[in-house]
Amino acid sequence: METILAFVIGGLYAAGLYMLLRRSLVKLVIGLALLGQAANLLIFTLGRLLRGRPPLVPPDAAALAGSSADPVPQALILTAIVIGFGVHAFTIILIKRAYQTVDSDDLDDFRTTDQ
């Protein structure tokens, strides 16, 4: 499972970077979203993948016995997803306004502040 996820994460990073390198504003946002998702999956995978071992202390024991799934990475990812949702919503509105104002989707036309 880790191997498959490793390839998925690598693919997401590669696709995200490729999209960032395009000139289109829309692709820029897609690239940023992909990078965010890749990071989330990375945290998920690094938190060790375990099936059917919830981190719950049984009623007759005082502590967890043996290894169990780590809930922390999932809490981190949940937080990161929520933050990413807000940030990407803002970014999409921003590129819509930028597109309306500059009248172009091409990042090469966004140079007036660079000179």
Add this chain to the structure above:
Amino acid sequence: MTLVMPILLPFLTGVAALLAWDRRPVQRALSVLGAAGLLGAGLALLASVWRAGVQTLPVGNWPAPFGITLSADLFSAIMVVLTGLIGLAVAVYSLGSVDPDRERFGYYPLLHILLMGVCGAFLTGDLFNLYVWFEVMLITSFVLMTLGGERTQLEGGVKYVALNLMASALFLAGVGVLYGVTGALNMADVAQRLRGVEQPGLVAAIALLFLVAFGIKAALFPLFFWLPASYHTPPVPVTALFSGLLTKVGVYALVRVFTQVFAHDLGAVQPLILVVAGLTMVTGVLGAVAQTEMRRLLSFHIVSQIGYLLMGLGLRTPLALAGTVFFMAHVILAKAALFLVSGIVHRLQGTSDLKKLGGLYRTQPVLTVLFLLPALSLAGLPPLSGFFAKLALVRAGLEAGEFAVVAVALGVSMLTLFSMTKIWNEAFWKPSPEEDGTTAGRCPTVLWLPLGLLAALTVVLGLAAGPLFALSLRAAEQLIRG
């Protein structure tokens, strides 16, 4: 309680200002009061850290390695005080320079939520929590940057948003990998567990992830291009706030992570930091020399000064880190003051293009003095604050035998002086290109007060360098001892 106040106060101010959405006078009063309160809270925190040592607070009473910890050492406390100072200066300056339309669309609430994010980043002792505070800070800064929707703002905003989001994704990945390796997020805990990790390559890779992520936020060479492309586009108080605080949060995070989390020897990463520091200084100042628009010139200077801050981290001796802490205070105050000057110049003459400016020396003697103080301080002339900050860094560099970076630091100082004289010659000294030579507008007092405060502080920082440097030295020792 003193530990939560710098986060709580701006939050409450922001919420109260949101509730008073339709009443601009109330918002304006709240904003100034809240910023003054934040400064007070910062000073109280500094006093209690000075007396009682490092303060920690387990949020929600979860004990340290499990819950999120807030912690303040002297460095954090100093940064919170500086945040309060800049917050107050900007809040007052905004009263006279932000247009009613921006005020109507939530300028003041955003300002205070931004301050909350900055203080949160300074006070957290947890890496993932640091990420969350960074995002709080980023999303408000995105809106502040683009509020108003002018074409330049949107263009600059796209670059600013894209690069910062990418940095956040890298930071998040770094935190994730670090958690995977150590199973901890609390900074002190991570540092302890990293000592037992037997894979130097992996640790160095994580360190590099953090270096790149924070490097983008701090605008290090070669990751700084978003800064001069975007910082000059929003209104002047926003630029002053960003230049004073946002890139410095990036540097703060670098210092924190590279002294306390990666506390051991990092092999090749350590010399890399020094090389990057030197290159950042040089490219920043060369970019500044080539500019003819005042705010763009100053934006490039931010980059150059970041190099000095990084130099202290690269040397990583107590003296060098004390230099970084002192330089931080100096550059935050001087830089914000210079941006406020550029705002007043723009107000008086209707442009900040150096070619069209002139004659301010004759008509605006007070402004001239208020420009010269932070400008000469930035260039490092005694007895102003920049001199002592650079002296400490240079001495630390000589003691460590890193002569190349010392030479670069001194050379860049000369070029800084040169580009400051350029503003002086063009805007103040040469006769005005306009025939009548009179100034176009007048400035309300609320613009002068914060500038006066910041300029006076750069002098105070220089005159009281002894005790303040002792404070920085103690902060640096805390950083190194962990």
